[in-house]
Amino acid sequence: MSAVMDIYDPELYVDGPIHEIFADLRRTQPVYWQDMPGEPGYWAILTHADVAHVARNPLLFSAETGGVVLENQSPERLEMQRNMLLMMDPPRHTEYRKPLAEHFKARVMGELEDRVRELTALLLDGVDGEVEFVHDVAGVLPSQVVGGLFGIPAQDWPNIRQWAEQTTSQQDPDLVGDFDATAEITKMAIYAIQFAMRRRTEEPRADLTSLILAGEFGGKAMSDIEFGSFFTQLVTAGNDTTKTMLSSGLHLLLDHPEQLRALRSDPALIPGAVEEILRFANPLHYFRRTATADTEIRGVPIKAGDKVAMWYTSANRDEAVFTEPQRFDIRRNPNPHLSFGLAQHYCLGVHLARLEGRVFFEELLRRFPRIEQIGEARRIRSNLNNGLKSLPILLSR
Ligand code: HEM
Structure with a gap:
């Protein structure tokens, strides 16, 4: 295989993650320099050990910079984005986070399990026959669960879902439409700020909004604007x-009928299946850091200011860690x-995500003895979001 591969090009990911290319690069150039159009390129970090090294050194590899x-x-x-956890460095x-x-x-x-199951049951009781699984089924649950958590x-x-969906997948013309991501984020933040302002005038409730508004962050209460960002x-x-x-999970299971x-x-077996779905079809390809000082990874010099991308898609298939990774x-x-x-x-929502995964597949498989794919699955054009944009499915009770 050629020594120079353009692994940035979002187009490359339309037909599926480029696992052969990553396997080849893990052997030959596991710390891989990739140019980018119109701005400095980045180091793609491709092995499990090196991704862990970057993640474990948040001052040397900054999210905030x-x-x-x-x-x-x-x-x-x-x-x-300064008030988003994802973009803060320690000690702030x-x-x-604590x-x-x-x-x-x-x-x-x-403790949320019953509530998540109730929402899942309501959703699945309302679908039958032919569905576009990504939009009509998998896409409905997450904003309901998070909305419920905050007491929205x-x-x-549905508004929350719409704003959230329009802020992601910016590299796919089908998904971007006429929306401006910054404007959508701003709408959601304004909604949240107004929600917090209203809540401060009311009795506290047993939800995350009241807990956050009563809490202390860095020695002081969260302002409404900080709440909006959060x-x-x-x-x-x-x-x-x-x-x-949820959608890649079903797709994978249909591709492996014996499993x-x-x-x-x-x-x-469902919790283990959810973990394997997450490994095999990790929803995010990478997250980036910026080196704050000259350093090296696997003997490759990295300069202060260089972009470093932790490539989960490659690390999850690292032969040094996983037997038969493909x-x-x-x-x-x-x-x-x-x-x-x-x-x-490390993902703050990890336990919630696992809960949603387990409950969703338990309820889906229990309700529908026959599930068939009835058309082609289409993937998001993106080097960040590793997911499907459509999956035509026939659900039979
Ligand atoms: C399958 C579902 C999910 C995946 C694959 C996922 C993935 C990730 C990853 C890779 C990170 C680490 C970012 C980094 O190192 O820069 C992260 C962080 C985070 N996730 Fe998730 N996530 C999921 C679901 C959720 C849910 C359901 C929530 C909340 C309701 C959530 C909230 C967060 C937050 C707040 C952070 C930032 C944590 C921090 O910076 O300290 N995630 N997630």
């Missing part, structure tokens, strides 16, 4: 990722995939 996507953001856009990150982490622990999320009234959930980040972080886990049969006869295996154990990141910025 240049954000987490490959394309450099304008100073105004970076400023807007730690001060904000009080929040309490509310996202496995035990706290576990149900009539506003809300926006949580909704966008958990929306497309969860939708992808689907095993899941149907033994639902105890094989989908719902019984894989252990399964140390990096689809939720690692260390300082």
